[in-house]
Amino acid sequence: MSWILILEQSLNGLQFGLMLFLLAAGLTLVFGIMDMINLAHGSLYMLGAFFAATLVQATGSFALGVLLAIPATALAGMLLEVAVLRTLYARDHLSQVLATFALILIANEVVRIVWGSDLQMTMPAALSGPVQLLPGMPYPAYRLLIIGVGLAVAALLYVLVAKTRIGMLVRAGASNREMALAMGVNIQRLFTLVFGVGAALCAVAGAMLGPLFAVQVGMGESILILAFVVIVIGGIGSIRGALVGAVLVGMVDTIGRAFLPHLFGLFLPPQFASAAGPAIASVLVYLLMAVVLFVRPQGLFPARG
Amino acid sequence: MKNRLLALAAGFAFTMLAASAGAADKVKIGFVSTLSGPSAALGVDIRDAFTLAVKLNGGKLGGLSAEILIGDDQFKPDVGRQLAEKFVKLDKVDFLTGYVFSNIMLASIPVAFENKVIYVSPNAAPSPLAGKQCNPYFFAVAWPNDAYHEAAGQYATQKGYKSTYLIAPNYQAGKDSLGGFKRFYKGKIADEVYTQLGQLDYAAELAQVRAAKPEALYIFLPGGMGINFIKQFVASGLSKDVQLITPGFGSDQDVIRPVGDAMLGLFDTSHWALDFDNPANKKFVAEFEKEYKRLPSVFAAQGYDTALLIDSAVREVKGKLDDKEAVRRALKAAKFASVRGNFKFNRNQYPIQNYVLRVVGRDAQGRLVNKTIATVFKDHGDAYVQDCAMK
């Protein structure tokens, strides 16, 4: 096993983890501030990808299409918040779970009616080749772009949350909802805004991953569960926890899939290793979650005391 | 409580009435295929070609008016199975057909077998059904699951590739494919990797390929998987160092359309090509393009042949579809002009036919198409027929 291979797989893990972070960040804020479980978050990711695929085709420019898809998805998210989700904050979790599960069904069918079950999205031609990172180690340019965008958005989010007044309110809300409520100022508008930001982050993830995966109905359903795992690991309401959790999950998943079967092959009989390797690798992140839960039930970076 | 029960009872009664109304002098086909999701192009091509054949036939199959019930399995075995259940038991179809993917078909066709409904497979032809589990109610119209891969292995050997890396999804057809390749490949296998069926991100696998430094890379990744893989393969820069080989469907029109110029020069093996020079094929390609404004893929050719085969059998038995033995004999005779040219059924009801090497190039109008270069196998059957007890 060469170092280059390990490095390359780590970059792949980082790329996946950063995209997971974009999803988990919005989700964890909504949890933290509104104490609301939103299963339809994955639908916003799907919507973002469909918007992006459509707009990239319509404008003929990848960058422009993606940039337009972000506010479009944010708007859709805020509309959803105002129309439906707002009434759910005060309700019990069961209602939230059911209503947002219903939203998934609705979103899937609406997308199917509007766009059909899937769309093609192509990456910009200039980025469809490799970049020579190190001697002997070319890396796909597009994946580097994803890593760059992920890091930039994470930094932006950090500045937004740590340095601005809105960020201060958001942090206060995440760590102490009653206090945020007591502050009273435009709390409703703050919620809508946070929701819009969450949706925008979904759109970034959906648009960036669109050319790598398929833009299709139901694309948000599996990745949503991984975002939950990230939040459980990172701690509800914590952006920092979401970042650490997401990168951890991305790394563990990618590296596990890449190396575990070989690792098992070193000290287990081959027929067992080839069966157990992929099986364990596929559940590795869930085992990680179980361990974190056992050691730190509130997650690695609990936002609340 | 009572009212709700009444409403339900009424619902069932309604359903029954509606279902019991059926005509006698027509042929009913249940067509289940993958019609949505990233791999939908395959099922859509089969469906379009099948319905085209029926349309060109004046809406009839073997002289009987044809009713085609279409269902989308959504790439999910359980959905495919439920549709089979409905078509066979509720709609009481005469033939079942359509499935693209072996796993979905394998989950679904026991329903047909148990109810003595013949399944005519337009694509999937897994090895177990060729050998020990061969079944009188199963006809493979296209090609045995291993065949393309055997041809590809033969080709890789002829080219003298010293080491080849193999990737296939972790399911029956995937195992069959790599088994087929290895049967005829004499070089070294660099590694043999099975990925999740339906996987779309291949970053991790590509990194492993780079580390293994093989001379050639053989992939069996149908539909959306292959499209994504080839794009990512090109993006990773591996295409400079490693020769990619695919089975025929792996670089056919459904892949060429989304991937584009990156496909140029790719070699593949197939039992059919656009440029096959026989009247049936010329008519098929022209009519297909006229109807759907796109070039047919190998899947379309298979769907078209499937309709023609059923047509010939229904005509042969003069519409007496209840005589299953007669229908079987008629199907096995395969008295129709196939777009692939000559072929015949082996005793396991899998085809014996030729396989060719193709390369992606440009046609006269500058479009990317597969061109036939050479014949790899002549009158090639499958390796499992000796295990089949059927005569």
Added chain:
Amino acid sequence: MPDLLEIRSLAKHFGGVVATDEVSLEVRAGEVHALIGPNGAGKTTLVAQISGSLAPDAGSIIFDGRDVTRLAQHQRVRAGLARSYQITSIFRRSSVIENLALAVQARSGSSLGFWQPVASESGLVDEARLIAAEIGLSDRADIAGGELAHGEQRALEMGLALATRPRLLLLDEPMAGMGPEESQRIIGLIERVRRSVSVVLVEHDMDAVFRLADRISVLVNGRVIATGVPDEIRANEEVRRAYLGDEALSA
């Protein structure tokens, strides 16, 4: 009198805030021990640690000669340590009798009965009726907890604790939000109960405290600054300064 409850150097922090600061105190068998202090002094936090719903960071709790620091709340209840809540916590949809019968059920044998209807166990209901009579709710026995008047709910709140047959009752502001008349009812109830049960009483109503308590501990900023009989507390300069002053004057 021997000590029924002994608390040794109990400590609890929330982040940087010290909620319980090296608290040590003893409750003697048969006494009513009042716990007073200004809002935020850590009284409820202390009760939570004694009852077992909150784990202390350090220190130990000895009940009847047995270290119960590591025991779960339900185990302490079975050992005879029951509590009532400052904010009424009853089963609002169940009737008074059902509320009490449930508490009786909790201490009478296993509840892993999956088949025999609980309604057929007359013993549970009979005992629940006795307790209903004790707390003065006999004529309201079949009313749902949520529909009772506030004072009645407070009585049921205490009744639920009593139904577990405790030896030590932790009462967290039993008279919270009550008018004088309703308070009298609860005071009367405590007077009756104290004959058989020891009581830790957290209460803001100083009249009630000084009328009921055998001894009083004063908690300020998580620390016990004084313990003694009512007259000692009344006379304690530090207590007057820190807390009692205004109210004692106004009383």
Added chain:
Amino acid sequence: MNARAAALIAALAAAVAFPLAMQAADQLFFVGFASRVLIWAIAASSLNLVLGYGGMISFGHAAFVGTGAYVSGILIAGGVTSAWIGWPAAILASAVLALAIGAASLRTRGAYFIMITLAFAQMMYYLMNSMKAYGGDEGLSLTSRAALGFGLDLGNEVTFYYVVLAALCALLYATHRLAHARFGRVIAAIRENETRAEAIGFPVYRYKLICFVIAGAAGGLAGALLASHGKYVSPSLLHWTQSGTLMIMVILGGVGRLWGGALGAVLLLALEHLIAEHPIPWLLAIAPNYPQHANLGVGIVMLVIVLYAPQGLAGLVSRKRHA
């Protein structure tokens, strides 16, 4: 009371007569269909046990149904066809899984609990997906249904239907007994006021866990029946959206009501069938593809129920989590 008893007897009589009528009409498809509906009724009723009776918002119930299906399917595929071995084994396996998942997730509450049950169930989905020995994502096709003995052939649709019906009735009767027994009172109390239940001396965690395990075990039975019914098991049974569907059934039928799960399953599946198979002509004229978008209707109905008719969600766990 009398009206209820009459309705009960009428419903039972209809359920018993149904397959005979269908057989007479040569519509065996509907007997198979009804068996499937009843099996889902068992699954939904088992979820109702934990969701409605226990007040735990478990979003991973498909894992228990799926595990039961796999265990019984694997046994049949391995030649152990006896239902007397396969079904108890399925129930036991699901119970053990529920014990493990419950023990970990019941330490948390609120949104955490929902997410963790979801995640662990999805873990089972991926695990079975990658278990090549048991079919992987291809699923496991069985050559026969389980064998019951006593001259009963489960391969016969009508016999199978009656066995499923008997299982459902047994489960509902047991649930009825349980709800009125000591244990039922305790979990009802925990659902209503967990803090107080602990404070009067009930080991709340243990009771919740037991309830969780019983529900998981009953889900395993549904899975075992499902494996035999379709003679096919696949990981999609374990997918988390399947848990969501089960939840929809329970809500439609009535959370915490004895008949809730069964009613919801019948309602949802019958509706799905009617929409797909018998499109309304005038609606078809406006929206030609509407039968393919049945889920849109289901989603909207669910949303409206949750938003505007919360009292319709009877027995709802109404307490909101407090820190």
